[in-house]
Amino acid sequence: MANPSLYTCAGSRGLRATWAAEEAGTDIDLKLLPFPPRFKAPEYLQVNPLGTVPMLIEGDAEMTESCAIAHYLATKGNVEDLVVTSGEEDYPAYLDFTYHADATITFPQTVFMRFSLFEKEKGWGEAGEAYAKWFWKRLVKLEQRLETREFLCEDRFTVADICCGYALILAGRVGVDEGIPQSLKDYRERLVSRDGYKRAVARESAGPVAI
Numbered sequence: 437m438a439n440p441s442l443y444t445c446a447g448s449r450g451l452r453a454t455w456a457a458e459e460a461g462t463d464i465d466l467k468l469l470p471f472p473p474r475f476k477a478p479e480y481l482q483v484n485p486l487g488t489v490p491m492l493i494e495g496d497a498e499m500t501e502s503c504a505i506a507h508y509l510a511t512k513g514n515v516e517d518l519v520v521t522s523g524e525e526d527y528p529a530y531l532d533f534t535y536h537a538d539a540t541i542t543f544p545q546t547v548f549m550r551f552s553l554f555e556k557e558k559g560w561g562e563a564g565e566a567y568a569k570w571f572w573k574r575l576v577k578l579e580q581r582l583e584t585r586e587f588l589c590e591d592r593f594t595v596a597d598i599c600c601g602y603a604l605i606l607a608g609r610v611g612v613d614e615g616i617p618q619s620l621k622d623y624r625e626r627l628v629s630r631d632g633y634k635r636a637v638a639r640e641s642a643g644p645v646a647i
């Protein structure tokens with residue numbers, strides 16, 4: 437069977453997927469698009485009517501959620517312990533943090549980005565700042581979990597770290613770092629120092645940048 441195709445924009449939430457593939461040693465065909473693809477590569481709407489990235493296609497399978505794609509690609513490689521399975525103690529926490537990453541943490545960040553960066557000429561800057569504050573408040577769960585741990589689950593690096601870690605990485609890139617506790621900045625440092633992360637960034641840097 438052909439490699440899965442991953443459509444993404446460099447630095448976007450698709451980095452979760454590229455990173456998971458690199459950590460797992462999963463072969464993918466990386467298809468880099470300019471951001472935002474709905475305007476700069478409108479033909480992409482034929483592939484994904486949502487216009488969002490990332491999107492993974494493998495045979496008849498189509499996926500458009502970055503955290504689900506990261507989990508999927510992590511299970512297709514040659515590294516066994518990147519996901520937590522149902523027999524393990526931290527399985528509920530693994531699922532929870534993997535979903536938490538986009539639904540609860542990245543969501544207010546993206547509203548900040550829209551209001552304060554992409555469409556600031558509309559006068560929405562103040563609302564954007566409020567979303568940045570909301571994002572910082574929502575980091576409390578990660579902060580408490582990592583008080584006694586190096587990684588989120590099972591004392592090892594997993595896709596839950598990739599998914600939540602990406603939100604912290606994005607925060608640094610878009611200028612909402614000031615409300616991030618030092619312990620989470622240290623955690624982020626541990627994540628970005630991984631070879632798998634560096635390889636993923638290098639691979640994506642061959643294409644257009646998302647933010």
Ligand SMILES: N[C@@H](CCC(=O)N[C@@H](CS)C(=O)NCC(=O)O)C(=O)O
Pocket residue numbers: 448449450472473474487488489490500501502503538
């Ligand atoms: N929940 C989805 C969100 C996907 C999403 O909104 N991606 C952004 C980029 S990070 C996007 O494609 N924005 C451009 C647009 O909506 O036109 C995920 O985690 O993959």
